[in-house]
Structures are given as structure tokens and as C-alpha cells.
Amino acid sequence: MKGVLDFLIAAKQLTEKPRAGWVARRVQSPETTAEHMFRVAFMAYILGSKKGLRLKNCLKEAVLSDFPETKRGSDDFLRAKNSLAKLTAPLREDLQREITLRWLESEKEISKEGKFVAQLDLVENLIQALEYLGSGGSRDFLEFAEKKVDDPLLKNFLEVIKKKFYGAKSAKKQKELKNILEFLLQVGKLKRMGRLYWKLRNIKNPETVADHIYTLTLAAWLLAAGRKELSLEKLLKMSLCHELSAVYTGDTTPYDRILREGGTEKREEILKRVIRLSKKEKESIFIQDYKQEKRSLEKLVHSLAPHLAKEIIKLWQEYRTKSSQEGRFLSQLNVAVMLLQGLIYEKKYDNFSAAPLWELAFEISDHTLILKFLDEMKQKFYT
Amino acid sequence: MTDEKIFYLTKKGLEKVRREYAELRKLRLAKTKGDVPRILQSEDVNPEYLSFQEDLGFLEIRIAELENILKNTRMIKIPPKEKREAVNLGATVTLEEQDGKVNEFMIVGTLEANPIQGKISSESPVGKELLGKLVGDQVTISSPVKVVYKIKKIKYQLS
Numbered sequence: 001m002k003g004v005l006d007f008l009i010a011a012k013q014l015t016e017k018p019r020a021g022w023v024a025r026r027v028q029s030p031e032t033t034a035e036h037m038f039r040v041a042f043m044a045y046i047l048g049s050k051k052g053l054r055l056k057n058c059l060k061e062a063v064l065s066d067f068p069e070t071k072r073g074s075d076d077f078l079r080a081k082n083s084l085a086k087l088t089a090p091l092r093e094d095l096q097r098e099i100t101l102r103w104l105e106s107e108k109e110i111s112k113e114g115k116f117v118a119q120l121d122l123v124e125n126l127i128q129a130l131e132y133l134g135s136g137g138s139r140d141f142l143e144f145a146e147k148k149v150d151d152p153l154l155k156n157f158l159e160v161i162k163k164k165f166y167g168a169k170s171a172k173k174q175k176e177l178k179n180i181l182e183f184l185l186q187v188g189k190l191k192r193m194g195r196l197y198w199k200l201r202n203i204k205n206p207e208t209v210a211d212h213i214y215t216l217t218l219a220a221w222l223l224a225a226g227r228k229e230l231s232l233e234k235l236l237k238m239s240l241c242h243e244l245s246a247v248y249t250g251d252t253t254p255y256d257r258i259l260r261e262g263g264t265e266k267r268e269e270i271l272k273r274v275i276r277l278s279k280k281e282k283e284s285i286f287i288q289d290y291k292q293e294k295r296s297l298e299k300l301v302h303s304l305a306p307h308l309a310k311e312i313i314k315l316w317q318e319y320r321t322k323s324s325q326e327g328r329f330l331s332q333l334n335v336a337v338m339l340l341q342g343l344i345y346e347k348k349y350d351n352f353s354a355a356p357l358w359e360l361a362f363e364i365s366d367h368t369l370i371l372k373f374l375d376e377m378k379q380k381f382y383t
Numbered sequence: 384m385t386d387e388k389i390f391y392l393t394k395k396g397l398e399k400v401r402r403e404y405a406e407l408r409k410l411r412l413a414k415t416k417g418d419v420p421r422i423l424q425s426e427d428v429n430p431e432y433l434s435f436q437e438d439l440g441f442l443e444i445r446i447a448e449l450e451n452i453l454k455n456t457r458m459i460k461i462p463p464k465e466k467r468e469a470v471n472l473g474a475t476v477t478l479e480e481q482d483g484k485v486n487e488f489m490i491v492g493t494l495e496a497n498p499i500q501g502k503i504s505s506e507s508p509v510g511k512e513l514l515g516k517l518v519g520d521q522v523t524i525s526s527p528v529k530v531v532y533k534i535k536k537i538k539y540q541l542s
Contacts, residue, residue, distance in 0.1 A: 276486035279501030358526035366506035
């Protein structure tokens with residue numbers, strides 16, 4: 001467990017560092033490496049599913065695609081490989097082996113999934129370039145992607161991108177791919193959405209919803225690996241989808257309504273600790289939030305292929321209502337990962353306290369793995 | 384000797400599990416009775432086939448999970464009158480802090496727990512600390528931050 005915690009703390013750097021390429025192009029407040037991998041993972045889920053690839057591997061490769069950037073900050077293969085070896089050193093041997101294998105698969109394009117994810121990485125870069133630089137400033141990204149991408153599905157996807165952003169003419173009708181592109185553009189908003197919990201507590205440049213989803217996905221993989229009672233593929237997908245509704249609702253906390261309606265005293269109290277409420281009040285807040293989030297999610301996924309839309313909503317429901325093993329595990333891990341971020345902030349900022357997050361974690365957690373993880377964090381940050 | 388996990392459920396929780404189990408079995412039957420989509424559609428994998436497989440996969444996993452729950456369920460019942468003074472599964476506990484702030488939880492098994500809805504698991508650190516306590520008892524939740532509560536009220540109302 002200590003190894004997993006050390007690895008995750010190292011990985012948290014990916015949620016802080018802006019990507020070097022955008023900094024060089026003078027993009028203001030560019031995405032972090034984690035945010036880039038977040039959308040690559042979404043593309044792997046949606047497009048990998050359409051292609052019939054092994055999604056579990058696709059998703060793992062996506063969250064590792066730029067992982068060695070935590071240490072190297074360059075594209076040199078050997079340095080990246082050594083950097084990855086250093087990062088994975090605290091982990092169990094089976095995890096070290098798997099991470100190295102998955103990374104190599106996409107880096108060297110030695111499996112169907114690896115090759116696909118490597119090409120997705122380029123397509124995501126292009127979409128991001130279009131969002132930052134517009135069609136005029138992103139030509140070199142398009143040329144590079146067109147040169148490297150040979151997957152038929154992704155070539156069609158590039159056609160759809162060209163049609164939308166460059167006004168290119170295409171004879172093919174690609175309604176489904178067009179809808180997928182629109183969906184991915186919406187999902188990209190989460191890269192720019194700072195998490196409300198930290199913003200309310202005056203954390204400067206806090207992690208975004210996308211950063212959080214990235215860390216949670218990585219943590220779910222590392223903690224659930226080898227646990228037969230948990231479906232890892234389902235967990236990884238669920239983690240990606242668990243806060244998708246924020247695209248339209250904005251990031252929320254269970255106490256937003258009270259924060260909006262309460263006076264200054266109530267506000268101070270809420271910010272210092274987990275608010276105390278009756279069971280009835282808690283239930284009422286939950287139901288209102290649940291309905292609002294569900295509506296938002298349905299709006300977001302309605303144009304995706306029906307089976308995919310249904311799956312995303314089902315995964316979110318299981319998470320939100322804790323109605324499956326994976327849903328219960330992930331909702332507990334979600335708080336633990338938030339606590340980890342809180343502990344990092346507590347160490348960094350004198351006036352920030354992780355106390356309410358500890359309280360929340362002690363109310364929500366009952367899974368053995370999560371309780372061990374909490375213990376490990378206590379050891380690491382308080383002894 | 385197996386050490387299968389026992390799931391504690393309220394009557395309402397058990398009914399919900401049974402209902403879901405029956406619905407999913409019906410759905411599985413309906414799905415497998417109809418035409419199974421073809422794997423390939425020209426050279427591409429048929430998305431309908433994938434959807435069918437994914438749906439079926441999800442169904443099978445969930446049905447197996449529910450079967451395991453139903454096999455290992457113990458129903459949470461209101462304890463006899465003389466034992467209702469203590470916190471046990473099914474109790475709604477009202478807690479008061481030194482500054483007068485009041486908090487409330489219902490103690491349930493892991494399957495029904497959802498603290499955002501005011502239901503906490505008897506296996507969570509807070510749940511464990513509360514079990515067996517009486518009205519007037521002091522409860523200290525020792526995370527790195529110490530929270531001290533006094534038990535103000537214990538109520539059993541499972542419906």
C-alpha cells in the first residue's frame with residue numbers, strides 16, 4: 001500500500017505541470033499532462049469501444065501515455081523508460097511489470113491497442129491545438145496527425161475534424177463520428193473546470209475536474225488490480241464517467257445549496273468541517289442533486305450510440321447510488337483520492353486544513369483496501 | 384469452511400435487491416431468447432453485437448453479485464424493547480457536539496450505506512465507534528482530527 005501511495009503522490013505532479021509544448025507556444029494557463037491523458041482515455045473508451053478493442057488495456061495505456069513526463073520533460077525514449085522505472089520502483093512487482101508493458105505497447109506501437117492509443121494521443125493534441133490556437137494556428141498539428149495516423153477509424157475521425165474546423169469537404173456521411181467529436185469537445189470543458197471544493201477554500205490554481213478524474217482512474221487501477229471481486233474494466237470506465245455531469249452542472253459539492261442560502265456564519269462553518277444535518281435534510285439534498293446530475297448526463301450522452309449512452313448512465317448511477325461493488329468501492333476511493341489532494345494542499349498552504357475530508361472519509365469508508373489506504377496516508381502525512 | 388461475507392439489509396433494502404434480481408433475470412431471458420446479432424458486419428465488428436455482449440456481460444456480473452447477496456443476507460430487525468437503548472444496526476442516532484451542533488446517521492449494512500443520504504455503514508470507522516453506545520454516552524472519532532459527540536437520541540424505525 002505504501003508503494004501505491006508513493007506512486008500516486010509522484011503522479012500528482014502530472015496534475016500540476018502545464019504541458020511543455022503549450023508553454024513554448026505561449027498558451028495562457030495550458031492543460032496539464034494529466035488533463036491531456038484524461039481526454040485520451042475518454043477517446044480510448046468511446047472510439048476503442050466502437051472498434052471492438054480490449055478496452056481494459058486501451059484505458060490503461062491511455063492513462064500512461066505521457067506518464068514519464070513526471071520526471072523527464074523530454075521525448076527521449078531511453079530517458080523516458082528509465083524515468084518510468086524509477087517511478088514504478090515503489091510498486092509491487094506485478095504492477096511494475098504491467099505498467100512497463102502497457103507503456104511500451106503504446107510507445108512502440110506493439111499491440112493493436114497500443115498502436116490505437118498512440119494515434120489517439122496525436123488526435124487529442126490536434127483537438128487541443130484547435131481549441132487553443134484555432135484552425136489557423138494548428139495546421140502543423142493536423143499535418144503531423146495526417147502523416148502518422150493510419151487507423152481507418154481515426155482517419156475518418158480526422159476527416160470529421162477537418163470538416164468541422166477547416167471547412168474541408170467530405171463525401172462521407174459520418175454522423176456518429178461527428179457526434180463523438182461534439183461529445184469529446186464538451187468533455188474537454190472539464191480540463192478547465194477547477195474543483196469547487198478547493199476554490200471555495202481559496203486554493204490558487206486548484207486541480208481541475210479532469211485532473212481529479214485522471215488521478216482516480218489511476219488509483220482505481222492500482223488498488224483494484226488482482227482483486228477478483230471487482231471488475232477492473234468497469235471500474236476504469238466508471239471512474240472516467242463519475243463526474244461527467246459537471247460538464248453542464250459545473251462542479252458541485254453536496255452543500256452548495258446550503259452555501260448559497262446560508263448566511264456568513266453558516267458558510268464559515270461549512271468550509272471548516274463536514275456540515276451536520278438531519279437524515280431527512282441529507283436525503284433531500286441527495287435527491288435534488290441526483291436528479292439534476294442525471295438530467296445533465298442524459299443531455300451530454302444523448303447523441304452517442306444508444307448502447308454507449310446507456311452504459312455511461314448506468315455506470316454513473318451505480319457510482320452515485322453505490323448499488324454495485326464497483327460503485328461502492330469507487331465512491332469510497334473518490335473521497336480517499338480527494339483527501340490525498342487535500343493532504344498535499346495542507347502541507348503546502350498554512351491556512352488549509354484537510355480535517356473535513358478526514359471526517360468524510362471516516363463516514364464513507366468501510367472497504368478493507370480503502371481503510372488501509374487511509375491508514376497509509378495518516379502515516380505518511382502525520383508521522 | 385467458507386468465510387463468505389454476510390450482508391445486513393433492512394426489509395426495504397432486501398425487497399429492492401429481490402426486485403432488481405427478478406427484473407434482471409427476466410431481462411436476461413428476453414435478451415438470450417431473441418436473435419443474437421452477427422459478430423461481423425462486412426469487415427468491421429458489428430456495434431450491435433458489441434452492445435449485446437456488453438449488456439449481457441453487465442447483466443451476468445450483476446446477477447451473480449445479487450445471487451451472492453441473497454444467499455448471504457441477514458435482515459436487520461428492530462431489536463427487542465430492552466435492547467433498544469443501545470445503538471445497533473437499523474438505529475437512527477442523533478449526535479450532539481459540544482457547541483450544540485446536531486448530526487444524524489442511520490446505521491446500516493455496507494450495501495445500503497450512503498453517508499450523503501445520512502446512512503452509514505456499521506463497518507465504517509464512525510459506524511464501528513457508534514455500535515453498542517447508549518444515550519448520554521460520549522463518542523470520540525479519532526481521525527487525525529478529533530471529533531467528540533454525545534449521543535442524544537437513538538431511534539428504531541425501519542420502514
